[in-house]
Amino acid sequence: MPWKHHMRATACALAGLLLAASTVADARERRPRLENRGGVPARDLDPSEKGLVTGVGIESQDIQAMTNQMARDLIASGFLGRFSTPPRVLIDEQEFRNEGSQIINRRMITQRLLVELNRAAQGKITFVGQRYAGMVARQRDLKREGVTDTGTTGLTQGQAGVDFFLGGAIMTLDSRDPRTGVVQRLNQIAFELVDAETGELAWTGMYEFQRAAAEDVIYR
Template identity: 45%
Template sequence: MLRKTALTTACALATSTLILSGCAGNIENVKGKPTVYEDVSSTGRVGGVGIESQDVVAVTDQMMRDMLANPMLTGRSTPPRIIIDNEYIKNESTSVVNTNMLTDRLRIELNRAANGRMVFVGRHFSDMVQKERDLKRDGAVDGGTIRQTAAQAGADFRMGGRITSLDAIDRNTGTQSRYSQISFEMVDLELGTIVWSGLYEMRKAAKDNVVYR
C-alpha cells in the first residue's frame, strides 16, 4: 500500500512539473518590447542633434553623385586609382561619429556605381596583401592566377575631410541646436592639388538629450 501511494505521489509531481513547464513556455515578457526595424534613411524614434543614420546615408549619396559627375575622376581614358578611408578624416565636432561609417559607405556605393570608371586601392588592407605577396615570393604558396607585380598599387587620389560643428543652448527652454558641416576633398597624391570638393551641412534642434555611442 505504501509503495502504491509513493508511486501515485511521484506521478502527480511529474504531471504538475509538465503542466508548469508548458505554461512557462507561453509566458509573455510584458516588460520588454519587440525589436522594430527602422528605415536608415529617415529619422528614427530616437533622435537628437548629432549625426545619425539618415545623415550618413544622405551625405554619402550626395557626395557619390557629385564625384561621378566630375570628369577629372570619371572621364579619364585610364581609370584613376583612388583611396577612400578614414585615415585623413578628422572629427572636430561635438558629435560622436565613427568616421568609418562615412568612408566605408561612400567607397562601397561609389565602387558599385562607378562600374570600372574608378579603381579603388584598399590601403587599409595593405598588411593582408603584403603577407600574401611574401608567401608567394618565398614559395610557400603558388603564384595564384593574377600576374605578379613589383609592388602594391600606388594611388592617384586620396580622400581627406573634416567634420565640424557649432552648438547653441537656450537655457530657458532647454533646447539645444547644432550646426554641422561635413567636408570631403579628393587630393592629387603627386601635386597635392584638390581635384574635387564636397560639402554637406545641416542644423538640428531638440530638447531631449540623446546619448550617442
C-alpha cells in the first residue's frame, strides 16, 4: 500500500515540523524582551554647563569652575615667587573633608585641582603622589636587591618628602520652607595650603555659591 505509507510519512513530517516550531516559539517566549519605552534618550552633555538633572548641591560645572578659579588664585598669589627650587606639594582627598550634607566624591575635586595647578604652574611646583608609596617602596627594593637596574634617575636616600599639602573642607548650610517645599543651600568650599614642617598656612582660597529649588535631587 504505497499510498498509505506516503500519507503516514507526510503526517509524521508535519508533526515534526509543528513540534520544532512550537519549541522555537517556547524558546522565544522565555527570552527577555527589550521594550523601547518612550523617554529622554541618552545624550552628550558639556560638564562645564548645567545638565538636565540639577539641584542645589555641587555639580559638574561647579567642580570645573572652582578648580579653575583656585588654580588661578594660587598662581596669582605670588606664593611661587618665594622659592628658587620648585616646592613639593601633596594634593590628596584625605585632607579634604566633606562636612556638608551632600554625598560627593572628594577626589573629583582634588584630582582636577591637581591637574589644573600642574598645567598652570608650568614646572614651578613638584607634585608628590604619596598614594603610590607602596608601589614606590617595592620598586626601590627591586633596584637595591639587583632584580632591576637603577633606572635613569639613580637612587635616593628615601621617598620624596612634602613641603606643603593642600587641605580644606566642603561645608553647607541648608534651609527648607515647609509651606512651599523650596530647598535652599549655601555651599562653601575652602582650600588651605599648609606648610608640612611648621603647620603655617601659606595660602587660602574659597569658592561659594547658593541655590534654591522647589525640590532637591538625590546626589550619589
